[in-house]
Structures are given as structure tokens and as C-alpha cells.
Amino acid sequence: MSPYALYLADLVAIVVLTFAVYLPRHRRRDLVVAFLAVNVGVLAVSAALAQSTIAAGLGLGLFGVLSIIRLRSTELSQHEVAYYFAALALGLIGGLGTTSLWLGVGLMAAIVAVIAVADSPRLLTRLRQQIVVVDRAIPDETALVAHLERLLGGQVHSATILRLDLVNDTTTVDVRYSVGIPTTTTADGAPSSGTAHAAMPEVTR
Structure with missing residues (x-):
């Protein structure tokens, strides 16, 4: 399976999550840049780790440390934290790869769909x-x-x-x-x- 298909799927997923779900609802431009940068950065590093002898567990540990530093550097609301980790998860799925292209695409679609539904303004409006x-x-x-x-x-x-x-x-x-x-x-x-x-x-x- 070519990894480039998952890379493309990740880019499509993060664009949909950022510009079709987050931005129309919350209108915060700085976090749009942050979500895109986090996703692409995680995708690049995880793809490099997947092709090297470094254990994937070490890479995931480094991502965890970096995410804690990022979250402590500015005040984020809980729904923004959810978008942040969704962008992180999409990058990991796309970069580390799976045994099946459709499994990876399905997981990405599930993440975007869950965030879109859970953050819907029509849900629990009162x-x-x-x-x-x-x-x-x-x-x-x-x-x-x-x-x-x-x-x-x-x-x-x-x-x-x-x-x-x-x-x-x-x-x-x-x-x-x-x-x-x-x-x-x-x-x-x-x-x-x-x-x-x-x-x-x-x-x-």
C-alpha cells in the first residue's frame, strides 16, 4: 500500500475539520493555523519515524510531551482542546500508516464526524x-x-x-x-x- 494515499487522506481530513467544521462555528483564525501546523508537522515526523529504526512508542511519547507544552502555552477552551487532539490524531494515523488504506480513511472520517456532531450548535442548545x-x-x-x-x-x-x-x-x-x-x-x-x-x-x- 502506498503511504501517499494516507497522506492525501490526512490533508483532506484536516482541511474539512478546520475550514468546514471549526472555522464557520468559532471564527478563530490563529487556531486554524495551529491545527494545520500541528497536523502537518505530526504527519511529517510520524512518517519519518515509520521509515526509520526509531521505535514508534518513542515518537508517540515525544508528541505527548510537545502537546502538553503547547496546551500550557495559551488558554484553550475544552472544545478547542478536542479539535487540537483531533488534528494530532489525524496526523498520527496518516503518518504511521495502517495495514489497510480503508481502515485509515475510515478512522479519519470517524474522527471528523464525531467532532462535527459533538460540537454541533444544534446539540444540547439549551x-x-x-x-x-x-x-x-x-x-x-x-x-x-x-x-x-x-x-x-x-x-x-x-x-x-x-x-x-x-x-x-x-x-x-x-x-x-x-x-x-x-x-x-x-x-x-x-x-x-x-x-x-x-x-x-x-x-x-
Whole structure:
């Protein structure tokens, strides 16, 4: 089997992953360059290792060290880490080669398809995560969740207090929630839909 077919398949896969999946969704140009460079670099080095007497395990270990250095050099979100390792995996599959061309192409297609589906904006569209700074110190978790639901207009699934500042009267909290307007209970026990209602004027006689 000619290795050039896998090289071509890798280039096609990384172009699809970068320009058809990542860029239209996230619009970050610097990572496009990073994904392409990582993929082509890993492809070249792994192809060279496959033709030499150096063990493939040593090459994979070096790639692991380099990937850790790269990830520590800048702040990446979790979905960007997934794209980064997908580009790395595509390069490894293309460079090291497999016993079958169709197996290699199938693995590359599976990686691209999984990333495309998992990062789809139509998947789990209601789930959100935010770091919220509340303009009051709320140590009670139940009261904090109720306040966040009214503030965000959604159902809070998790609220982790990152910092409780009693001096400046603020609470920093990591919130995981679903968008929507739930029916919650206010501090005085009255039901609330998450929106403020104007009080009806009192009629006097």
C-alpha cells in the first residue's frame, strides 16, 4: 500500500475539520493555523519515524510531551482542546500508516464526524455555563440558586461558589443551567416565574 494515499487522506481530513467544521462555528483564525501546523508537522515526523529504526512508542511519547507544552502555552477552551487532539490524531494515523488504506480513511472520517456532531450548535442548545459575579454575598446555596434562576431566566443545575467576598458584598459562582423560565420559590415563599410583575394599583373608595 502506498503511504501517499494516507497522506492525501490526512490533508483532506484536516482541511474539512478546520475550514468546514471549526472555522464557520468559532471564527478563530490563529487556531486554524495551529491545527494545520500541528497536523502537518505530526504527519511529517510520524512518517519519518515509520521509515526509520526509531521505535514508534518513542515518537508517540515525544508528541505527548510537545502537546502538553503547547496546551500550557495559551488558554484553550475544552472544545478547542478536542479539535487540537483531533488534528494530532489525524496526523498520527496518516503518518504511521495502517495495514489497510480503508481502515485509515475510515478512522479519519470517524474522527471528523464525531467532532462535527459533538460540537454541533444544534446539540444540547439549551445548556449554558457561565462565571457569574453576583452583587451580594449569598452563602446559602438554596437562596443563591433561586437568585441565579431569576437573574438568568433558566433552570440552574449546578452552582459552585468560587469566591464569597463579605467585604465587597459579592459572590463569584460557576453556574451550569438550561435556558428557559422556570417556576421557582422566592425567599418569602411566593412563587416566581423569573420575571418581575408590576403591582396592581390599589383602588380606594
